[in-house]
Amino acid sequence: MYKEICVKYAPNKDNLIHILHEIQDTHPQHYISADAVKEISEYLKLPENHIYGVLTFYSMYSTTPRGKNIIRLCESPPCYIKGSYNILRKLKTLLGVGVGETTKDGVFTLELCACLGVCGNAPVMMINDDVYGDLSEEKVEDIIEKIRGRN
Amino acid sequence: MKYYRSHVLIGINETSLAAGVESFIKALRAELSKTGLSDEINLLETGPLGFFGKGICLTVYPENVNYENLKEADIPELVQEHFLKGRPVARLMLDSAGKFSPKFNYKSRIVLRNSGIIDPESIDDYIGTGGYEAWEKALTKMQPKDIIEEVKESGLRGRGGAGFPAGVKWSFTAPLEAKQKYVVVNADEGEPGTFKDRLIMEGDPHQLLEGLMICARAIGATKAYIYIRGEYKLCIMRLQKAIDDCRSYGIIGENIFESGFDLDIQIKIGAGAYVCGEETAMIESLEGNRGHPRWKPPFPGVKGLWQAPTVVNNVETLANVPFIIIKGAQEYKKFGTPQCTGTKVYTILGDVAYPGLCEVDMGTTLRTIINEYAGGMKKGFKFKAALVGGAAGMFLSEKLLDVKMDLASLDQYSAVLGSGAILVMNEHQSIVDMLWSILRFFRHESCGKCSPCKTGTQQLYLLISKIKKGEGTMEDVELMQNIAEAMQQTSFCALGQSPIMAIRSAIENFRDEFIAITQK
Ligand SMILES: Cc1cc2nc3c(=O)[nH]c(=O)nc-3n(C[C@H](O)[C@H](O)[C@H](O)COP(=O)(O)O)c2cc1C
Numbered sequence: 001m002y003k004e005i006c007v008k009y010a011p012n013k014d015n016l017i018h019i020l021h022e023i024q025d026t027h028p029q030h031y032i033s034a035d036a037v038k039e040i041s042e043y044l045k046l047p048e049n050h051i052y053g054v055l056t057f058y059s060m061y062s063t064t065p066r067g068k069n070i071i072r073l074c075e076s077p078p079c080y081i082k083g084s085y086n087i088l089r090k091l092k093t094l095l096g097v098g099v100g101e102t103t104k105d106g107v108f109t110l111e112l113c114a115c116l117g118v119c120g121n122a123p124v125m126m127i128n129d130d131v132y133g134d135l136s137e138e139k140v141e142d143i144i145e146k147i148r149g150r151n
Numbered sequence: 152m153k154y155y156r157s158h159v160l161i162g163i164n165e166t167s168l169a170a171g172v173e174s175f176i177k178a179l180r181a182e183l184s185k186t187g188l189s190d191e192i193n194l195l196e197t198g199p200l201g202f203f204g205k206g207i208c209l210t211v212y213p214e215n216v217n218y219e220n221l222k223e224a225d226i227p228e229l230v231q232e233h234f235l236k237g238r239p240v241a242r243l244m245l246d247s248a249g250k251f252s253p254k255f256n257y258k259s260r261i262v263l264r265n266s267g268i269i270d271p272e273s274i275d276d277y278i279g280t281g282g283y284e285a286w287e288k289a290l291t292k293m294q295p296k297d298i299i300e301e302v303k304e305s306g307l308r309g310r311g312g313a314g315f316p317a318g319v320k321w322s323f324t325a326p327l328e329a330k331q332k333y334v335v336v337n338a339d340e341g342e343p344g345t346f347k348d349r350l351i352m353e354g355d356p357h358q359l360l361e362g363l364m365i366c367a368r369a370i371g372a373t374k375a376y377i378y379i380r381g382e383y384k385l386c387i388m389r390l391q392k393a394i395d396d397c398r399s400y401g402i403i404g405e406n407i408f409e410s411g412f413d414l415d416i417q418i419k420i421g422a423g424a425y426v427c428g429e430e431t432a433m434i435e436s437l438e439g440n441r442g443h444p445r446w447k448p449p450f451p452g453v454k455g456l457w458q459a460p461t462v463v464n465n466v467e468t469l470a471n472v473p474f475i476i477i478k479g480a481q482e483y484k485k486f487g488t489p490q491c492t493g494t495k496v497y498t499i500l501g502d503v504a505y506p507g508l509c510e511v512d513m514g515t516t517l518r519t520i521i522n523e524y525a526g527g528m529k530k531g532f533k534f535k536a537a538l539v540g541g542a543a544g545m546f547l548s549e550k551l552l553d554v555k556m557d558l559a560s561l562d563q564y565s566a567v568l569g570s571g572a573i574l575v576m577n578e579h580q581s582i583v584d585m586l587w588s589i590l591r592f593f594r595h596e597s598c599g600k601c602s603p604c605k606t607g608t609q610q611l612y613l614l615i616s617k618i619k620k621g622e623g624t625m626e627d628v629e630l631m632q633n634i635a636e637a638m639q640q641t642s643f644c645a646l647g648q649s650p651i652m653a654i655r656s657a658i659e660n661f662r663d664e665f666i667a668i669t670q671k
């Protein structure tokens with residue numbers, strides 16, 4: 001099944017990062033499974049350990065299943081100073097999970113990340129592809145409620 | 152061209168999209184046509200407006216009124232009062248007193264000359280402002296060596312960190328014989344607090360492309376890559392559209408303008424690693440590897456991507472090039488200082504009245520930037536420090552506010568300037584806290600290739616955590632500085648060499664704070 005994604009790209013090593021992105025983005029659990037690695041390895045004619053090497057180097061990839069919505073809260077200095085850890089505390093309570101964990105219903109995974117380049121609106125988080133800025137505890141509650149409602 | 156009474160610029164960016172700007176625009180258009188104003192008011196969807204308001208923002212010309220945080224419910228009032236009767240709605244304005252409007256000094260703008268003015272998604276808009284004339288000139292009227300001479304003469308230095316003269320860099324690669332050469336645009340922008348490259352790309356993607364094309368011609372590269380961080384979805388979309396439009400206009404492709412020169416441009420996406428902003432790590436990443444830096448020399452200009460000669464330049468560096476080619480080096484040198492020419496794009500954040508984006512002459516002091524471009528400190532706050540240059544940057548205290556901000560004056564701190572991030576802290580904020588956050592960042596981003604940085608960043612984080620908790624001593628503070636110095640001397644790449652800057656400047660300028668917290 002991953003083969004279909006692979007063949008959209010020429011079988012060259014430099015397409016590995018793009019292939020990994022697309023496989024992860026289209027997987028409902030936002031991760032790269034062992035099967036996926038095997039298929040990529042066959043397609044690109046690369047050893048699996050090279051793929052794991054790359055996969056584990058970059059912070060956007062995961063080798064374990066995650067939730068439908070990946071929350072990435074920025075903790076870099078400009079967001080930190082605007083209270084990103086208050087937001088983190090709020091998120092932990094709202095979701096009942098810690099950093100790196102997924103809610104039981106599989107709807108959310110909570111992660112911390114480095115600067116997202118939207119610091120003009122610190123504190124900031126991304127949920128999947130969407131950016132949420134100028135966060136306050138109330139605003140976070142709202143956002144989470146809305147997404148929960150959709151799932 | 153149609154004559155409009157007013158131009159309304161709407162900033163389309165990550166934040167306004169999240170705030171629902173698309174449906175806002177639909178509603179605003181509907182209201183304008185309902186009130187019969189569609190022919191008088193020109194609604195323009197554009198990039199950054201030069202200030203960071205909340206949510207949906209717009210600027211109205213010619214009166215230069217800025218609105219922020221607009222909701223659809225505000226539209227009828229806005230249209231009735233402002234657009235119909237000409238009375239700006241104070242309640243919705245960025246600065247309701249109306250005293251301050253971000254200083255958008257169009258005369259001194261090079262890189263941002265079109266930002267917030269044209270529709271960044273329209274190649275015709277760009278061409279309408281004289282776009283791609285520089286490319287045509289470089290391709291049909293100039294030899295590669297003329298281009299390089301002009302850029303050398305302009306004094307343009309890299310805006311990505313090291314500040315290396317761009318023309319000189321190109322001159323190393325141009326004469327090399329090779330089957331294939333490459334240009335790589337460094338759009339990985341990972342320095343915390345930095346997002347000027349994002350705004351440059353969102354506001355005027357074609358200008359970057361034009362600079363890139365001229366560079367490719369100068370060094371004889373027929374393939375170019377833009378390496379951009381995966382989070383910058385809007386930039387990626389706009390750049391891709393810009394590239395596709397260029398292709399269909401024959402501005403890139405094969406035998407461009409009958410010159411016999413071919414050029415292809417591709418976007419490559421990063422996956423969240425700060426170190427990939429380092430040029431050799433970026434090349435590794437482009438090849439599909441872990442982003443570990445390579446030993447230099449050989450420099451990428453000699454052996455880069457797939458061992459072929461490769462010029463890596465920052466987004467802002469390249470965005471300066473079209474101006475230099477069209478107006479000439481002499482005109483360019485009128486900006487900035489004699490040692491450091493041109494302008495610099497900054498983003499100003501933190502406790503200033505109007506956080507925003509500006510482009511100023513090289514050598515402008517921090518005091519001027521804060522007071523004139525950001526409206527001074529936020530009401531009720533006192534200046535304590537500015538963290539300039541992000542995590543790899545340094546703390547400037549009050550007494551350094553009048554240092555000229557250019558590569559020559561900042562000298563050893565030149566990397567600080569590149570990122571263009573200015574984060575202003577107020578007197579209640581703790582330097583120790585901030586340093587903790589910085590060192591936590593480095594611990595996370597160390598790529599693990601070399602020991603001084605891998606273990607050093609961990610040790611620095613443990614020490615600052617101890618100090619932050621009030622359990623440290625002044626010996627720990629000294630130790631932190633010693634470790635960072637050792638890292639500076641022995642680390643493999645500039646990442647491990649950087650933490651010393653923040654640590655030393657924090658301890659030198661705010662020693663009392665360290666004394667106080669260690670005596671708790
Ligand atoms: C850890 C690290 C991160 C860097 N990040 C960036 C970056 O995000 N953008 C950039 O243009 N240069 C970055 N650089 C600098 C590049 O290595 C390189 O000097 C630059 O792209 C050259 O372009 P310029 O000459 O146009 O400045 C970084 C360097 C290091 C060591």
Ligand code: SF4
Pocket residue numbers: 426444596597598599600601602604605642643644645646647648
């Ligand atoms: S200094 Fe740090 S980032 Fe650079 S190579 Fe060494 S471990 Fe990697």
Ligand code: FES
Pocket residue numbers: 074075076077078079080114115116117118119122123124343344345
């Ligand atoms: S520091 Fe959080 S987005 Fe830049």
Ligand code: FES
Pocket residue numbers: 602
């Ligand atoms: S012996 Fe410790 S790093 Fe080499």
